[in-house]
Amino acid sequence: MSQPAVNRIQTAFEQGRLTISRLEDGSGVVLDVDREQLLSMNDTALTIVEAIAAGRVSLHGLAEMLQRRFECSSERAECDVLEFVKRLDAAL
Amino acid sequence: MKILPAPAEQRPGCVLRSDLFGVSVRIHGIGVPQARYLFGAGGQAFDWTELAAAGPVEVALESESAPAGEDCVTELADGTVTTVSGAAARIRVGAGHRIGEDRFPDSLALALAQQWARAGLCVLHAAGIRIAGRGHVLVGGKGQGKSTLTAAALAAGGQAVSDDWLLIGTDDHATPCMERLRGFLMLRRGWAASRLGDPSGSGFQPHPHRHRLLLSSRSDPQRLPASSAIHGLWLLERRAGWPSASSVHPVLPATVMSRLMAGSMPLLYSSRFPVEHGQLVRLMARLTDRLPLGRLRPGVDVVEAKDGTTPSVFSLLEERVAVGAPAGRVGSG
Numbered sequence: 001m002s003q004p005a006v007n008r009i010q011t012a013f014e015q016g017r018l019t020i021s022r023l024e025d026g027s028g029v030v031l032d033v034d035r036e037q038l039l040s041m042n043d044t045a046l047t048i049v050e051a052i053a054a055g056r057v058s059l060h061g062l063a064e065m066l067q068r069r070f071e072c073s074s075e076r077a078e079c080d081v082l083e084f085v086k087r088l089d090a091a092l
Numbered sequence: 093m094k095i096l097p098a099p100a101e102q103r104p105g106c107v108l109r110s111d112l113f114g115v116s117v118r119i120h121g122i123g124v125p126q127a128r129y130l131f132g133a134g135g136q137a138f139d140w141t142e143l144a145a146a147g148p149v150e151v152a153l154e155s156e157s158a159p160a161g162e163d164c165v166t167e168l169a170d171g172t173v174t175t176v177s178g179a180a181a182r183i184r185v186g187a188g189h190r191i192g193e194d195r196f197p198d199s200l201a202l203a204l205a206q207q208w209a210r211a212g213l214c215v216l217h218a219a220g221i222r223i224a225g226r227g228h229v230l231v232g233g234k235g236q237g238k239s240t241l242t243a244a245a246l247a248a249g250g251q252a253v254s255d256d257w258l259l260i261g262t263d264d265h266a267t268p269c270m271e272r273l274r275g276f277l278m279l280r281r282g283w284a285a286s287r288l289g290d291p292s293g294s295g296f297q298p299h300p301h302r303h304r305l306l307l308s309s310r311s312d313p314q315r316l317p318a319s320s321a322i323h324g325l326w327l328l329e330r331r332a333g334w335p336s337a338s339s340v341h342p343v344l345p346a347t348v349m350s351r352l353m354a355g356s357m358p359l360l361y362s363s364r365f366p367v368e369h370g371q372l373v374r375l376m377a378r379l380t381d382r383l384p385l386g387r388l389r390p391g392v393d394v395v396e397a398k399d400g401t402t403p404s405v406f407s408l409l410e411e412r413v414a415v416g417a418p419a420g421r422v423g424s425g
Contacts, residue, residue, distance in 0.1 A: 016362065016363040019361060021369070021373045021376070023349060023376065023380055023381075027345060028349065029349050029353060031358055031361050031362055033359065033364075038350045038353055038354055040347050041346060
């Protein structure tokens with residue numbers, strides 16, 4: 001169910017609809033120019049979004065990346081990715 | 093911001109020069125008297141829609157380079173703006189375009205904001221005040237209390253740069269600074285205005301056409317400086333009514349960035365404007381990294397302080413600035 005959501009987010013980046021603005025502390029804002037909305041994100045969320053924007057579209061791959069970067073369990077990483085992707089997709 | 097004549101050309105033109113930031117923007121198609129009128133700095137009244145017959149207005153950095161990217165066309169109520177990242181903007185006014193009650197056209201605001209963004213400057217819908225010699229930016233939309241807090245700052249012996257639009261950037265020493273864009277303050281009539289905008293003492297005068305009070309920025313340069321360094325940045329949060337006391341609360345830098353983007357021209361942060369996006373994000377990073385930040389909930393103390401005393405809301409801001417509270421660590425009030 002969530003893989004299509006990842007694909008939709010990635011397509012939105014490809015089309016120029018979404019743009020990331022990152023601050024030095026790792027947090028940042030994603031602009032959805034079509035819906036004129038601004039989404040504030042913490043470091044973890046922005047890391048996932050940046051990976052999707054860069055073309056990493058496998059849920060498994062995203063979870064692995066999160067696990068390596070934040071040294072968390074694979075279960076935790078998968079859970080965080082799934083939850084975040086669902087919420088972001090619903091907001092778009 | 094100085095409004096100067098442009099070099100002689102066939103059509104009228106002007107140059108907006110910021111000495112503070114060392115940036116000039118040329119407007120080809122709008123003369124000095126018309127520009128002064130639009131910016132509320134005197135000038136000569138004119139009908140914006142007359143431009144429909146005069147050809148497009150071009151807005152550009154004075155030291156224009158000409159890298160051309162993909163056109164971005166934005167249709168607004170008062171004009172069609174064609175922009176290209178890193179290049180000049182053009183405004184076409186057609187027969188169907190109309191200007192709103194606020195005399196400043198959205199199309200010109202977008203074109204100017206893009207050019208200033210190229211130079212690393214952000215046009216921000218915010219109030220700028222000075223209390224005890226320190227500058228504060230108050231970010232908020234309509235009805236959040238910008239004008240009321242600005243009038244309260246004046247009533248408490250402070251200074252006001254602007255109560256609506258500011259140009260934000262950093263000076264030669266990388267110090268965050270603000271400069272006013274319009275030549276007046278405007279206060280909505282009502283409870284707060286009756287306390288703060290009394291024409292007999294504050295200099296505010298009734299607006300000739302609207303239910304507002306006006307104060308010309310040229311009337312008192314000492315109280316109404318054109319620019320200031322910024323020492324604190326606060327997001328206004330006002331719900332229904334006024335609480336009994338003002339308070340300041342912590343805020344995350346990303347939230348501040350989001351509000352700054354919302355209060356400027358969000359389009360310029362999109363992938364269609366890579367040059368402007370890069371410049372503006374660098375500026376946001378500097379502001380959120382260097383300035384004390386917080387959410388400000390203004391209370392009735394804003395308008396109930398006795399003459400000559402400082403409302404507690406300004407004492408709160410002063411305390412936060414004095415301790416140099418880093419981003420996200422502003423204590424609750």
